[in-house]
Amino acid sequence: MTYELSLEGKTALITAAGQGIGRASAEAFADAGALVIATDINETALTELERYDGITALKLDATKPEDIKRVLAEAGGLDVLFNCAGVEEAAEMLVWAVSPENSFTTGAVFDLSGGRSTY
Numbered sequence: 001m002t003y004e005l006s007l008e009g010k011t012a013l014i015t016a017a018g019q020g021i022g023r024a025s026a027e028a029f030a031d032a033g034a035l036v037i038a039t040d041i042n043e044t045a046l047t048e049l050e051r052y053d054g055i056t057a058l059k060l061d062a063t064k065p066e067d068i069k070r071v072l073a074e075a076g077g078l079d080v081l082f083n084c085a086g087v088e089e090a091a092e093m094l095v096w097a098v099s100p101e102n103s104f105t106t107g108a109v110f111d112l113s114g115g116r117s118t119y
Contacts, residue, residue, distance in 0.1 A: 008033035012080035013071070015062050015094070018045025022084035029080070030054035037075045068093050 005028075012029045016022035018040030026038040030052060038049045039060035046057035058074060061067045062085040072078075072094075083094055 005032045007080065010079040011035045011037065011075065011077060012082060013037045013039065013075055013078050013094075014082045015039050015060060015085040017049060017057070017084065018042040023049065025082055025084060026055055027052060029082075034080065037071070037078075039071055062094070065093055 007029055010033070012034040014022055014026045014029065014036060017026040017036075017038035019042070022038075022040065023045070026036050026049060030036045031054075034054065036055045038046065038055050038057045039062070040046050040057075041059065041061050043059050046059060049055050049057045058071050059067075060071045062083070081094060
């Protein structure tokens with residue numbers, strides 16, 4: 001089965017994007033047309049992602065509220081938030097910072113503009 005995802009014109013923030021599932025997700029989102037803000041605590045891993053078209057890499061310690069606020073300010077508006085960091089508290093902080101009226105607290109992909117959600 002082939003699944004085609006279009007994220008053309010969407011801005012997506014992905015945590016723990018330096019390696020593994022986070023990195024593969026950042027690349028897949030960019031391939032699907034999203035402007036990706038790839039974040040990770042590992043700056044070396046992020047340097048490699050900077051070379052990928054459609055990806056902006058920013059250092060983020062997802063356990064620090066001040067880092068979250070800084071990254072969200074740099075990112076501007078978001079359409080998609082994918083918390084791959086595996087830190088529940090980080091998920092809560094990120095979601096409430098982006099969309100306080102929602103109560104998402106798990107690592108999943110949410111289209112914050114009201115479109116389709118993927119769990």
